[in-house]
Amino acid sequence: MITEKLYYQDSTIRSFSAQILHSEQDDHGRFYVVLDKTVFYPTGGGQPHDTGTLNDVRVYNVEEKNGEIRHYTDTFLEAEHCTGEIDWERRFDHMQQHAGQHILSAAFENMYGYRTVSFHLGTETCTIDLEVSGIHEEEVSRVEEKANDVILENRPIQIRWVTEEELHKFPLRKEVSVSENIRLVIIPDFDHNGCGGTHPNKTGQVGSIKLLHWERQKKNIRVHFVCGSRVLKQLQDKHRVIQGLITFLNAPQQDLEASASHILEQQKNLEKTNEQLQAELLVYEAQNLIEQAVVKDTYKLVKKTCRDRPVKKLQQLAVNVTQSTNKTLTLFVNESETKLQVVCARSNDVDINMKEFITQILPMINGKGGGSKTIAQGGGDKMLSPEKLIVEMVRVADDLLTG
Structure with missing residues (x-):
C-alpha cells in the first residue's frame, strides 16, 4: 500500500492521525514505521526531512525507500494507529x-x-x-x-x-x-x-x-x-558582532573598517620590527657563544642545549656562528616535551661533512633529518638527555676529525 502524502495536499497541515501499516527495524538496527498516510516530508529534492512525533515518540528522520515512506523513531512503535505532529518551525x-x-x-x-x-x-x-x-x-x-x-x-x-x-x-x-x-x-x-x-x-x-x-x-x-x-x-548575529567591535575598537560603526585596517597595519609593522630585533638578538647571541667556545686541537666547539626554541631560529643562530669565525663546529640540541631536535653546522674550513655527521647522530634518538655539507638538522624521540646527546655528538665529531 502506497502512503498517502498529505503534505502534497496541504503543506500547512501540522498534525494528523494514521494507521500503522508495519513497524520494522532496518539493517542498521534503527526502528521505523510505515503509515497509510503522513504529513512528514522525507528527504528529497534538495529539501531536508521533517521531524516531530508519532504517539509522542520522537521521529528523527524520514526517508522514502523502495516506494515506502519510513519514519525513523527513537523506540519501537507497537500500535495499530497513531497521531503525528511535525516540528512546524522546522517545516x-x-x-x-x-x-x-x-x-x-x-x-x-x-x-x-x-x-x-x-x-x-x-x-x-x-x-x-x-x-x-x-x-x-x-x-x-x-x-x-x-x-x-x-x-x-x-x-x-x-x-x-x-x-x-x-x-x-x-x-x-x-x-x-x-x-x-x-x-x-x-x-x-x-x-x-x-x-x-x-x-x-x-x-x-x-x-x-x-x-x-x-x-x-x-x-x-x-x-x-x-x-x-x-x-x-x-x-x-551581525549586529551583536558589530556592537562588540564598536566597544573593542572604540569606534563608531561607520569607522570600524578603517579602524580595523589601521590596527592590522600596526600589527604588520610590529611584527616586522620584532623580526628585526630577533635577528639582531641572534647576532649578539652568536657572538656570546663564540666567546664561550671550547678550543680543541683542530677546531673550536660551540655547543648549547635549550628548550622549546624554534628550529629555524637555531638554524640561523648556527649560521651566524659559523659565518662569523673560523675553525668552528656548532652543535645545538633543542628539547621539547617529548622530542629532541638537533642542529649542527661548521665553518667552511672545518673538514667534516655535516650531512654524514648527522646520519650517525640521529639513530641515537630514532630520528630523521638531513642537510648539506655545512649544516644539517633532524629530530627524534627523547631516548637520552640533551646533555648526554651533546656528549655523544662531540665524541662522533672528534672521531671524524681525528680520523
Whole structure:
C-alpha cells in the first residue's frame, strides 16, 4: 500500500492521525514505521526531512525507500494507529528557504541567463551554484532587489500535477527528472519549475531574501543566501558582532573598517620590527657563544642545549656562528616535551661533512633529518638527555676529525 502524502495536499497541515501499516527495524538496527498516510516530508529534492512525533515518540528522520515512506523513531512503535505532529518551525523554515531558492534562481536566469545547477538547503544558510564563471556585485544587487520585489508582491505559488505530454505547455526553467507524477511549482509570469518540495501558498510568506556572499566553485559561482526568519537571525548575529567591535575598537560603526585596517597595519609593522630585533638578538647571541667556545686541537666547539626554541631560529643562530669565525663546529640540541631536535653546522674550513655527521647522530634518538655539507638538522624521540646527546655528538665529531 502506497502512503498517502498529505503534505502534497496541504503543506500547512501540522498534525494528523494514521494507521500503522508495519513497524520494522532496518539493517542498521534503527526502528521505523510505515503509515497509510503522513504529513512528514522525507528527504528529497534538495529539501531536508521533517521531524516531530508519532504517539509522542520522537521521529528523527524520514526517508522514502523502495516506494515506502519510513519514519525513523527513537523506540519501537507497537500500535495499530497513531497521531503525528511535525516540528512546524522546522517545516516552515524549509518552505521559506525552498520557495526563496525558486525565486532567486528564476531571477538570476530571467535577468542574466545564469542557470542554477545545484541547490543546498543547510541548517544555517543555503546555496545555489550558478552555471557562470564570474559575477558582478551590481548583478547580485539587482537580482536581490528583484527577488524581494516578487516576495512583496505576494504572488501566488501554485502547484500543478501534469503528464509528460503536457510539459510543452509550460516555460520550464529546467527539464524535469521524472516522467510520471510530474509536479510543477509555478509563480505566474515569473517561474515554472518541476519540484517535489513543500512551499508556502504565496511569495509573501517567504518574508525576504538576503544574498550573503558568493565564491568560485570549480567552474561555477556559488551564492550563499538566507530567507525568511533566517534573515533576521543573520541581522541579529551581525549586529551583536558589530556592537562588540564598536566597544573593542572604540569606534563608531561607520569607522570600524578603517579602524580595523589601521590596527592590522600596526600589527604588520610590529611584527616586522620584532623580526628585526630577533635577528639582531641572534647576532649578539652568536657572538656570546663564540666567546664561550671550547678550543680543541683542530677546531673550536660551540655547543648549547635549550628548550622549546624554534628550529629555524637555531638554524640561523648556527649560521651566524659559523659565518662569523673560523675553525668552528656548532652543535645545538633543542628539547621539547617529548622530542629532541638537533642542529649542527661548521665553518667552511672545518673538514667534516655535516650531512654524514648527522646520519650517525640521529639513530641515537630514532630520528630523521638531513642537510648539506655545512649544516644539517633532524629530530627524534627523547631516548637520552640533551646533555648526554651533546656528549655523544662531540665524541662522533672528534672521531671524524681525528680520523
